[in-house]
Amino acid sequence: MLKMVDVYSDSPRSFATQSGVNVVMVKATQGTNYVNPYCDKDYQAAKKAGKLLGFYHYVGGGDPKAEAKFFYKNTKNYIGEAVPAVDWESNQNSSWGNTNYVRRFVDEFHKLSGVWPLIYVQASSISQVANCSKDCGLWVASYPSMNWKSWKIPNMKVNTSPWPTYTVWQFTGDNMDRSIVNTTAAGWKKLAKESSKATPKKKSSWVKKSGTFVLGQALKLHESPHIDSPAIAKLPKGSKIEYDATLQGPLRLWLRQPRSKGTYGYIVGKDKYGKALGKLK
Structure with a gap:
């Protein structure tokens, strides 16, 4: 397994180049009007340090297609190199509880990019995104406590149903968002490069x-x-x-x-x- 840390504007910039970490997941956008001002700085620093890369969108709860388009517009240069993800949380999300929101978001993003993003969600709310399980990988958040603060993997059962297992498991969220990635470096790169296999669809007409x-x-x-x-x-x-x-x-x-x-x-x-x-x- 690989070690992954996710970073956002308030994270120490050193998180993006931290020794011993294999994957850096950078917050890119939120809603339809916020772009993380440190996104590309952290992304390029992690890339220079030889890290595997990811980037994510935090859902604000507006129109899902509009948010997917905003995410794609501001990150399209990362497509094929880094793994995209959509962050589905209750805080600052006016559509929390909508069980079809993320489905509509990932469909639109896939149409634009050819890539299915990972879906970040807390284990207790997987039912809200369960209709994406056949297409998207799961990035599940499940903590043994809010005071774990280490890279030691907790000995605990993590709910992933209807996914058979997780692609990523975030197990700390206090002083640092630590995750383990359930694949190899080659597997992670494959998740990022699915777009290379995509073929443009012909426009449907009546x-x-x-x-x-x-x-x-x-x-x-x-x-x-x-x-x-x-x-x-x-x-x-x-x-x-x-x-x-x-x-x-x-x-x-x-x-x-x-x-x-x-x-x-x-x-x-x-x-x-x-x-x-x-x-x-």
């Missing part, structure tokens, strides 16, 4: 196609073709939707229903696994 969709289960009719958009109605199994166009998005097949005054409703015809949710006629 295809004019008329038909009838018979719901095979209860589904929501949405205001826009996004799974998190507000629902116009929840339709029961067996309902029929007349559609005039289809859209194969990155994950789902959407059907467009013409409505009054030139408006539309949108419903999922096939889920993210390609499974039809009814009969297309």
